[in-house]
Amino acid sequence: MRAFIGLGSNLGDREENLRQAIRGLDGIPGIEVKQVSSIYETEPVGGPDQPDYLNAVVEIDSQMGHRAIFEACMTIEHALGRERSTENEHWGPRLIDLDVLTCGDLVVSDPDLEIPHPRIAERAFVLVPFSEIAPYIEIPGLGKVHELEERLLVTHTVRPTGTLA
Numbered sequence: 001m002r003a004f005i006g007l008g009s010n011l012g013d014r015e016e017n018l019r020q021a022i023r024g025l026d027g028i029p030g031i032e033v034k035q036v037s038s039i040y041e042t043e044p045v046g047g048p049d050q051p052d053y054l055n056a057v058v059e060i061d062s063q064m065g066h067r068a069i070f071e072a073c074m075t076i077e078h079a080l081g082r083e084r085s086t087e088n089e090h091w092g093p094r095l096i097d098l099d100v101l102t103c104g105d106l107v108v109s110d111p112d113l114e115i116p117h118p119r120i121a122e123r124a125f126v127l128v129p130f131s132e133i134a135p136y137i138e139i140p141g142l143g144k145v146h147e148l149e150e151r152l153l154v155t156h157t158v159r160p161t162g163t164l165a
Helices: 015-024 066-079 123-135 145-154
Strands: 004-007 031-036 040-041 053-062 098-105 109-110 114-115 160-162
Touching: 004 015, 004 066, 015 031, 015 053, 015 066, 015 114, 031 109, 040 123, 053 123, 066 098, 098 114, 098 123, 109 145, 123 145
Parallel strands: none
Antiparallel strands: 004 053, 004 098, 031 053, 040 053, 040 160, 109 114
């Protein structure tokens, strides 16, 4: 299965947090990291006052199903020190965040997992790095990544900062 994972960090050594998450993904049996976008810096969306984020998107090939990919992402977050709490969970600062953006052409609506990611079409910090590595991927029910990106860039700013290679 071809899947795309969004990465974000706005605490600690943000770039190193992203690197460790990518190494973590690539080290899981059944997952192979195929492409990694450049790093982009963005202002936080919603929530309390907090530092800017570094974001990237990773393409993986996997022998695993969508649920196992999601669980692998949660395991990596935990291993890198992310503590999930109910307070400010969706909008608060974090050491690392891994979001399953797409898994092939699957559409999933579980209580703890939605694929494609439910706010993907609203997030330039996801669509810009996603478009860099896979502009013509069709996001089920939404359209091609580059088309969604073009619509958002009219009102959103995403600053490239470097690469993770």
